[in-house]
Amino acid sequence: MKDDILSKAAVLQRDGETYALMAGPIGGVLDIPTARRIAQTAKKYGAQTLKLTGAQRLALIGIKEEDIDAAYEDLGIKPVQGSELCRQYIKVCPGNTFCSRGQRDTITFAGKVAENFYPFPKIQAKVKIGIAGCFNSCVEPAIKDIGIIGLPKGWILMAGGAGGKDPTLGEVLARNLGDDEVLDILDKLLKYYRGASQRHQTRNMRLGVIMQKEGKDRLMRVCGLE
Template identity: 40%
Template sequence: MVEEEEKGKKKGEEKEEEKKEEEKEEKKEEEERKEKKEEEEEEKKEEEEEEKRGDLLEKGAIVQRDYETYAIAPHFPGGLCEPSALRKVAEVAEKYKAAALKLTSAQRIAIVGIAESEIENAWNDLGLPPGYAIGLCVRSVKFCPGTTFCKRGKQDAVKLGLELDKRFHGMALPSKFKIGVSGCTNCCAESWIKDLGFVGMPRGWRVVVGGAAGASPRIAEVLAENLSDDEALELADRVLNYYKNCETKLRLGRYLKKVGLEEFEKFKRAVL
C-alpha cells in the first residue's frame, strides 16, 4: 500500500515537472515570437522613416527638422584634416549662410542649414564629392589617435583606419554599416558598438562583429584575436563581402542574432 502511494506521488511529481517544462517552453516560444515581432516592427519603422524623411542620397544631403534646409558633411577620414580644409569649410558655411557647423560622432564636420538649391554649389566650392553620411553602405570608419599620437595606444589605429577608409568607405551593402578602430582597450572609437570593430591589444588586433548603438544597442561578438594589420584588413574584406551577399536587410548584428549561434559559428568558419 505504501509502495503504491509512493509510486503515485512520484508519478504526480513527474507530471508536475513535465507541466513546468511545457510552461517554460511555451513562455520561451512566446518571448521569441514577441522579440521577432518587435524586430520586424522596428525594421519596418526604420524603412518608413528613411522613405519619408526626404534625404537627398545622390547629393549627400540630410534634411533638417524644418524639412526645408539640409546638412552636408564633408568626409575627413578619422577627423584628420589640414588647416586649409578647415578654412574652406568655414568659408562655405559663411557664403551659404549655414545655421551651424557641427562636429559629428562619425568624425565629420556637418554644415547645417543649407538651402536645397545651394547644395551642389556648396559641394563644388568645397572641392569634394558628396560623402556617404547616409545610405545603405559603409558610412564611416571611426578611429582614435592610436600609437600615432596617444601615449595609451597599443596599435596604430590611424594607419589601419585610413586603409580601411580607403578600401571600404561608401561600399554598397544591405544596410548601413559602421566601423570602429580603437588603439587600445579604452575603445575611444566605440569598436564594441560598431558593425565591425578593431581593438588594439599588445600582440595585435582583436576583431569584433555585430555591435550596434541606437534604439537596439548590442555589444559585438569577438571574431578573432592578435591579428596583424594585413590580417585585419583581409578579415574586414571577407566580413564585408559575406554580409554583402547575405539575403537580408538587417544590420549585421541583428542578422547574426536572428540566425542564432549555430549560424554565427558557420559565419566565423566562412570568414576566418
C-alpha cells in the first residue's frame, strides 16, 4: 500500500494513487513567470487541481508517482522534507511591501529566516513560524511556535504558541529587535528546540509544552535574553 513520500514532500491523496507536490515561494508571492511555470507543469503532468495551502504554498494535486521527480525538475525547485503536511513552515503577511498598514518588510525578513534556517532539520516536532507586519497579526503569530511582529521600533519575538487540540498563546521573549538580533536569537532558540525535541523527557513535544515543562526562564537564558 502506498504512503506519503516524505523525502520528496509528496503527500498521498485520497485516491490512494496520486500525490500532491508543494510549490511556491515564501509568503505565496509569485511573479507571473513562476505562476505560469507552475500552471504549465500542472497541465503537463495531469494535475487535476491547484490548491493554496494554509502554509501559503501551491499544491499540485494529482501527480503520478513516476512523474514526481520530473515535475519538481520542471518546477525548478527541490522538494523540502518537512514542508509536507504543514509540519514546518514560515507564514508571512505582505508587510510594508504591499500592505498599507505594514510597519516592516516582512517578505525580505522571512527570506532571511528561510535562508538561514529552513528546513529545520532534526527537530522532531512542528516548527511553525508566523511573521506579521503589524499588530493586526494577519498570519496569527501568537499561535505559532515562533511568532514575530513588526513595529516601527523593531520586531517583537514570541515563542510557544500553538493551535490544535491544546491552543496556546505564545509568550513575548523580547521587543524592539533588529533583523540580525532576531536571527541571532532564532539560531539559539532553534538549537534549544532541536535538543529538547530529542531529549527523553520532552521528546517530540511542541515548543510551548517544552517551555511549560522546563520554564520560560531557561529558554530566555539559552537565548541570551536575561
